[in-house]
Amino acid sequence: MFVKNCWYVAAWDHEVLADTLLARTIIGESVLFYRKSDGTAVAIDNRCAHRHAPLSLGRKEGDAVRCQYHGLKYASDGRCIEIPGQDTVPAKLCVRSYPVVERQRWLWVWMGDPARADEALIPQTFSLADPEWRYKPGYLHYDTDYLLICDNLLDFSHLSFVHEKTLGGSPNIAQARPEVTRIPRGLRVTRDVRNTVPAPYHARLASFPGKVDRRFAYDFVVPGVLMMKTHAKPVGTADDDMTGALQFHSCQALTPESENSTHYFFMQAHNFRLHDATITEAIYQSLCTAFEEDRRMIQAQQNLIASSSPAPMHPIAADLALVQFRRVVQELLDAESGVPVRAPQPRAPRGASASKLPAGTVPAA
């Protein structure tokens, strides 16, 4: 079950070039992405309406696409406009067309009711295209449920363990308690880690004279989009003083491919030494290494869950954000299936101290 009335990241802009027919499966549906001659992106059902051959094996003809099995030709709005050997085309012969928006290097597709495709719901990912920031784009494919990856991104305590030798560097990260607040369609998480060691990967970017303060501040919204400001700077600097700080902005998006596979689009931008390509590359490579650490753990977790007899999971205090986020998703699913909204259930995990939540929200159960 996936939320349908939602913008999903479908591709990096450079994955759909002028002559590309890209088939990508989003929440279980195979969608064809291509560009019209004016560069506008198109998203239509990849299945030819005739015998379900993939249009991605077809041929672009101007702004239309022709199925290369039996030659049916479709306009960019999904209408069939030619059937070889047949004089007329039935009006209802068409494939589904999806709203698609290109915004700052990502192509977003709306999988639900087109009438509700409000572009204002597209998350703010400014650093994807901002001359003050630089990055190298990344993509990973996971063979796991996307929610397990959401869990990972909603609890940065794992940096101390999974990423001990890359993004983490200290148990301090897990010991710090984040602030978690509910925002529209998601959560805001802020984790301050003070008086700690730099992360191992920082050594590729700068020399800190001693300990540092680190901050991770991000919004995480459905379906699984993270927009994060993060920095490390010499310990004791005033909060608004960014002299000597390493500052980053990261955009990451999870798009379910199927119940058990996920597309992962990511980047982490820097705003310092913009013209030093080795900095951009070092950050990208550090991220790739760390994200493989995550994938190894999450894939093993998924495999273990799938192969074992069912057993409950035990919530801990660190689950505050991930439990909240699953509630956000469930509320949207319930709304789409017409289920009445459930009353909150005010139970906290043993050992979990209260975290700051706006009035009316519910601590992790």
Added chain:
Amino acid sequence: MFVKNCWYVAAWDHEVLADTLLARTIIGESVLFYRKSDGTAVAIDNRCAHRHAPLSLGRKEGDAVRCQYHGLKYASDGRCIEIPGQDTVPAKLCVRSYPVVERQRWLWVWMGDPARADEALIPQTFSLADPEWRYKPGYLHYDTDYLLICDNLLDFSHLSFVHEKTLGGSPNIAQARPEVTRIPRGLRVTRDVRNTVPAPYHARLASFPGKVDRRFAYDFVVPGVLMMKTHAKPVGTADDDMTGALQFHSCQALTPESENSTHYFFMQAHNFRLHDATITEAIYQSLCTAFEEDRRMIQAQQNLIASSSPAPMHPIAADLALVQFRRVVQELLDAESGVPVRAPQPRAPRGASASKLPAGTVPAA
């Protein structure tokens, strides 16, 4: 569900040599093929009746076969004739024996009631063994439902698209309207394509001074056997004048292995330049290339159908023969399961003009 009372092509003759024990799965059943010392082909259940070890891992002993797990020995009619360590053999201990006929280089096996195994039902595949014709035998394995391949062979409009650069060469093939008539247990399809370009692969075989007339005329009968005469000759030649023509005869047989896999036996024979081995090889290689084009498309089609949410297919005029053929198959399945034959449903696809069908047959719905 497969038709059982039917001859299926099980193997090329050269796949079962004097010392071969060939296991091949036909409509879901693993069958053992081998030859007696007089060369006669044998087909029995590949499962030892004792513990279901495969007899294909066993040993030929004269005309019998011995299971090499615990040593049970079976006569060529399937009766168990020896059990090591046991003085007597229960009379009912046997494996199933299948009627098998070797005809013009193909071994045909009857998967249904042996009492109904009428050799007159074996299709006429004369060019498989005729001194006036020459060919190189071919075999392909598909991981798809055999009916999707039947569909392919019943609508040659795909030559214009899938085989544009091999067997096709022009949209004319898809534009021509075939004649489709019902014959016993199948269909007869004739497609004349006049005043068109030669196929790309013709260039390996002859030089036509200009445009050509092409004809494809074939019978296609259950389970999925095609026997086709085809030619290309200079445009405007009288219909019965074969001077300057390239003439071919092709035999192709689809044998379901399982619900989603298929054996494909094929050849295309030529009756010109019989002693030029490069001609035989050129035709074979052209076919292999083209059949890989088909397989790529059909496999992608099957994968898309299997991985997507269900959706209807939309019939078009070109589906006339394939819709008819699926009806033939369904009638045979219904007859085997005792379902009363359904009344014809006279609905034609929108945009489909009438095709010639014998009285009492039904246009494609």
Added chain:
Amino acid sequence: MFVKNCWYVAAWDHEVLADTLLARTIIGESVLFYRKSDGTAVAIDNRCAHRHAPLSLGRKEGDAVRCQYHGLKYASDGRCIEIPGQDTVPAKLCVRSYPVVERQRWLWVWMGDPARADEALIPQTFSLADPEWRYKPGYLHYDTDYLLICDNLLDFSHLSFVHEKTLGGSPNIAQARPEVTRIPRGLRVTRDVRNTVPAPYHARLASFPGKVDRRFAYDFVVPGVLMMKTHAKPVGTADDDMTGALQFHSCQALTPESENSTHYFFMQAHNFRLHDATITEAIYQSLCTAFEEDRRMIQAQQNLIASSSPAPMHPIAADLALVQFRRVVQELLDAESGVPVRAPQPRAPRGASASKLPAGTVPAA
């Protein structure tokens, strides 16, 4: 369905070294094996109670193990003793702990009720650690139901066929009739093969002047543990005269991994020429070759059963022990699920002559 109240061989001792975290799935449950600093073996659920990440990707910290996803730390009895970022640990937060016993180089784990884990139920495998015997340890993984491998070990008639060129050498083995008697939780099987040829693999070990007498005498108990004395010696020697005999003792254990996969621990020890390493190696290599012969057959058998339409198996006289053993297993399963014990059904297979069984046991049906 597996018997739970049972000791299963989980590992060779050398598979769990001082710093090893070994995950091994036993009857469907992923279990973590490691050693405390005093060398004692530990077996706990491999799933972190928090989010089911595998503890085998974690880190040993003294006698405890820390999950390297979010840092929960577990004592060797399964209690969680630390949760990063949280002051207290809920008392009930723990993973399951399994009784584990190290005995003569094998680690045995008890998968059922710990209160019933009686070490007296561990089978006698003396030759695994006896200065008078020498061997090289072996392990195989099967992708089959463990019961098909039990069947194999309970009917040595297959030596004449599967192992014709390795452990067998003659149809005599299949022709000999074994004695089968019921023992607690299993069967005792004795097969004397007199006046026969040496096995092909004997030629690596000794030269017999002529024919030999061979004996295979073993206990086979749940879940699938074989302890076997076997010998070959010059024909006609008195039964208790071991001059000139090749004597072996073999321990083999089948541990189901899942419904369709199995761990196979094995060795065959010799008590002659103890200091000749080539003898030890020759026996080991002969066994490996022969066990691959078994695996090929049993895997093919399993595949054929899984892919074919259901059909009955036909029992023969040689099935006496395997049918009995499946009954032993079923009785234990019934007892665990509270099913009343069934009355014996006194039916013998056709052609099977009576075998010696203690009063009250039942011939193979």
